[in-house]
Amino acid sequence: MKAIVDRDECIGCGLCEATCPEVFEMDVDNIATVIVEVIPGEYEDGAMEAQDECPVTAITVS
Template sequence: MKAFVDKDTCIGCGLCPSISPEVFDMQEDGKAGVIVDEVPAGSEDSAKEAEENCPVNAIKVE
């Protein structure tokens, strides 16, 4: 499973790293980013929760 952040859509609210810090973080540009190549085992649910709760739908987890 992989996670993606659309930097053009992201508003930098910080919700995704607060839900799934093992997958997402806030980067120097003030927007969220993915910090792993593959979503770690056991983190799939939190990554999907971050995707579902992103206020601007900037996250894809597939």
């Protein structure tokens, strides 16, 4: 699985990093970035949760 953050949609709430810091990290512009090429199996649920929780649906996990 991979994760993508739409930087134009992200409002920098930080929820994804709080939910799954192994996959998401806030950058210097306070926009979420994906820090792994492929999501390790043990973090897939967390990444999906972050996708579901993002208030502006900026995250796509597939």
